[in-house]
Amino acid sequence: MLVGDLGKNIALKAEPGAAGGLRNLSRLLVGGSMIADRSAWRANDAVAYDALTDAASAAIATLFELADEGILELTQAVREATDIRREVFDVDGYDRDAVDAQRESLEQRTSELRGRSS
Known part of the structure; x- marks a missing residue:
């Protein structure tokens, strides 16, 4: 997957079924909100x-x-x-x-x- 950010292309290799780490990173790089898993601790x-x-x-x-x-x-x-x-x-x-x-x-x-x- 290629994600554009400030005119640069960053290559991210996603593994099928991988936890949301790369998906969240790609959202952040394109200026979207990043969804994080909630901790059981408050x-x-x-x-x-x-x-x-x-x-x-x-x-x-x-x-x-x-x-x-x-x-x-x-x-x-x-x-x-x-x-x-x-x-x-x-x-x-x-x-x-x-x-x-x-x-x-x-x-x-x-x-x-x-x-x-x-």
Whole structure:
């Protein structure tokens, strides 16, 4: 298929039955609208998952701060940090309730840990 754009011809080789990638590209090149497949994630789901990973990072940082201060054994901090990362990876990112519940759990754990350093 040849698509004209600003006086240039761009050759695009389309495969039969291929997903809409080249079809969408050809629409864009000729100034048409590009139709994209919708993601199962909504924008605020991505924000919620980012908040979960931030909560995990804060909890892990607090664990290692406590280990540096001698309040917590390093091996215990490493073990719990590993568990936190595994739990975050195991959360279904498409399940908003699970993402929020895990974030809240991590925020509570971080508060408990910070209470130990005071």
